[in-house]
Amino acid sequence: MSEIPKTDSLSLTDADVVDKSSQDDQSSDMLLSMESAKPTFLVVVLVCFASISGFMFGYDTGYISSALVSIGKDLGKDLTYGEEEFITAATSLGALITAIFAGSMADIFGRKPVLMFSNSLFIVGAIIQCAAHTVWTMIAGRFIMGFGVGVGSLIAPLYISELAPSKFRGRLVILNCLGITGGQLIAYGIGAGLAHVNNGWRVQVGLSIIPPAVQLAAFLFLPDTPRFLISKNKLEKAAKVIARTHRGATPESISYKIAETKTLNSSIPGDSVFSKTWNGIKEIHRVPSNFRALVIACGLQGIQQFTGFNSLMYFSSTIFKAIGFDNSTAVSIIVSGTNFVLTVVAFFIIDKVGRRRMLLVSLPVMMIALIVNAIAFHYVPLKFENDSVELTDQVSNWGYVIMVFMIIYVGAYAVGIGNVPWQQSELFPQSVRGVGASYATATNWSGSLVISSTFLTMLEHITPTGTFALFAALTAVSIVFCYLFYPELSNLALEETQQLLTGGFNIKESVALAKKRKHQKLSSTGSIDKPDLEYVDRVSNSNSV
Numbered sequence: 126m127s128e129i130p131k132t133d134s135l136s137l138t139d140a141d142v143v144d145k146s147s148q149d150d151q152s153s154d155m156l157l158s159m160e161s162a163k164p165t166f167l168v169v170v171l172v173c174f175a176s177i178s179g180f181m182f183g184y185d186t187g188y189i190s191s192a193l194v195s196i197g198k199d200l201g202k203d204l205t206y207g208e209e210e211f212i213t214a215a216t217s218l219g220a221l222i223t224a225i226f227a228g229s230m231a232d233i234f235g236r237k238p239v240l241m242f243s244n245s246l247f248i249v250g251a252i253i254q255c256a257a258h259t260v261w262t263m264i265a266g267r268f269i270m271g272f273g274v275g276v277g278s279l280i281a282p283l284y285i286s287e288l289a290p291s292k293f294r295g296r297l298v299i300l301n302c303l304g305i306t307g308g309q310l311i312a313y314g315i316g317a318g319l320a321h322v323n324n325g326w327r328v329q330v331g332l333s334i335i336p337p338a339v340q341l342a343a344f345l346f347l348p349d350t351p352r353f354l355i356s357k358n359k360l361e362k363a364a365k366v367i368a369r370t371h372r373g374a375t376p377e378s379i380s381y382k383i384a385e386t387k388t389l390n391s392s393i394p395g396d397s398v399f400s401k402t403w404n405g406i407k408e409i410h411r412v413p414s415n416f417r418a419l420v421i422a423c424g425l426q427g428i429q430q431f432t433g434f435n436s437l438m439y440f441s442s443t444i445f446k447a448i449g450f451d452n453s454t455a456v457s458i459i460v461s462g463t464n465f466v467l468t469v470v471a472f473f474i475i476d477k478v479g480r481r482r483m484l485l486v487s488l489p490v491m492m493i494a495l496i497v498n499a500i501a502f503h504y505v506p507l508k509f510e511n512d513s514v515e516l517t518d519q520v521s522n523w524g525y526v527i528m529v530f531m532i533i534y535v536g537a538y539a540v541g542i543g544n545v546p547w548q549q550s551e552l553f554p555q556s557v558r559g560v561g562a563s564y565a566t567a568t569n570w571s572g573s574l575v576i577s578s579t580f581l582t583m584l585e586h587i588t589p590t591g592t593f594a595l596f597a598a599l600t601a602v603s604i605v606f607c608y609l610f611y612p613e614l615s616n617l618a619l620e621e622t623q624q625l626l627t628g629g630f631n632i633k634e635s636v637a638l639a640k641k642r643k644h645q646k647l648s649s650t651g652s653i654d655k656p657d658l659e660y661v662d663r664v665s666n667s668n669s670v
């Protein structure tokens with residue numbers, strides 16, 4: 126083995142990097158062991174600070190339902206049903222708008238500055254709401270806060286997946302999802318606690334200023350991702366970050382990693398921000414592997430929303446009140462608590478069980494729970510009047526059936542489709558990762574907006590049975606989609622994923638490759654193959670679906 130120079134004295138040029146990669150076969154062994162080693166302390170710190178964005182996503186979408194109940198006349202008048210809907214939807218709409226641009230901005234300016242920008246939006250939005258004395262000021266505050274939510278919901282998982290060693294990537298991205306579901310749970314909890322406090326909702330909104338302020342301050346001192354730095358040719362900086370984020374990294378394995386990332390991640394041509402963005406958009410449609418990645422990423426985000434979960438998140442208290450359970454706060458906490466606890470389960474199993482298997486088991490469970498609910502609602506006598514829904518008779522056993530199967534549905538959601546789509550960044554090569562993540566995140570927010578703004582109308586016009594049967598049918602279509610198009614990506618390096626999608630969706634091959642990787646990484650002998658890109662090439666050419 127050649128002599129190992131000190132990491133911090135690394136001075137890399139393009140020629141060095143490529144030369145090293147062709148010379149040193151052993152580096153590839155080291156690279157794989159580096160990708161399997163436990164995350165360093167710095168990675169854990171970075172992921173925790175990045176996951177504050179997930180927390181903000183959850184808290185800001187979660188606090189509004191209880192805030193609306195306690196606002197009373199604080200905005201100058203009693204709120205109409207339409208105004209309440211506007212105040213709620215403003216954040217999702219704001220998020221949808223910025224999600225469209227955030228990815229390109231992240232590719233051009235970096236993940237870190239864009240994340241910090243989202244913090245200022247969270248803070249400004251919250252201050253406006255705290256000071257609001259009219260409905261429109263409140264809507265403006267929620268809208269600006271939504272801009273922050275959209276950017277944060279895209280950047281945090283992207284940042285984490287680029288930093289994480291591949292063996293732990295799934296789990297580390299789920300930490301951000303724990304932030305989301307934990308944020309929703311805490312928002313409901315605080316909402317319940319402040320329900321009867323005068324202007325308690327202002328306290329609830331005011332508290333939301335603390336986490337982004339902490340994140341903003343922390344990121345002043347934290348680095349951008351090596352993959353972004355490499356794309357900007359800042360190789361020395363990238364080498365330093367890789368050395369600090371990968372246990373056991375040596376200058377040789379670092380050089381190899383940089384060489385591999387550079388070779389596989391050609392950057393988007395163009396001399397202005399506009400032309401680069403435009404070329405990125407063209408490339409994501411024209412290059413078949415990118416387009417396949419896009420179909421999968423948007424498909425999964427669409428499935429996450431159109432199988433109906435957020436109708437429960439936002440309206441569980443309305444539904445359960447309607448079927449006779451009066452303690453609506455308790456019910457909301459049960460729903461968000463189940464979502465949170467099962468996200469913890471997802472955290473432990475995602476890299477072991479695999480994303481594809483998790484989806485193919487949990488989606489059918491969701492479908493069955495939705496069918497049972499559709500049937501159960503048929504036997505619950507409900508009446509719709511003046512934007513409200515009421516039980517016309519005593520609560521029956523069917524009410525309990527609905528309650529139990531809703532919880533089963535939420536649990537199955539959290540262990541699969543609630544979290545897997547946020548692994549979206551792993552599908553795209555560096556050059557179009559931001560644009561791809563934008564499309565997928567925008568699909569998520571569009572779905573969330575559609576479901577939350579049509580759910581009550583659907584209940585009234587196609588009945589609860591019709592609504593849940595529709596969600597069940599959409600879940601059935603989703604199962605077929607995942608079976609045909611979603612390859613197993615657990616344990617693969619980001620660069621391998623990109624090659625895997627060349628020439629087809631390669632489902633069978635992906636499952637075999639993920640198994641092989643898992644086996645290699647579990648191997649206690651420490652003898653690990655070099656990254657098997659030739660293997661991926663071969664299977665891509667022999668094509669499947």
Ligand SMILES: O[C@H]1[C@H](O)[C@@H](O)[C@H](O)[C@@H](O)[C@H]1O
Nearest residue numbers: 305306435438464543544573
């Ligand atoms: O992954 C999250 C999570 O499942 C939340 O509970 C849900 O409200 C969001 O829409 C979703 O994107």
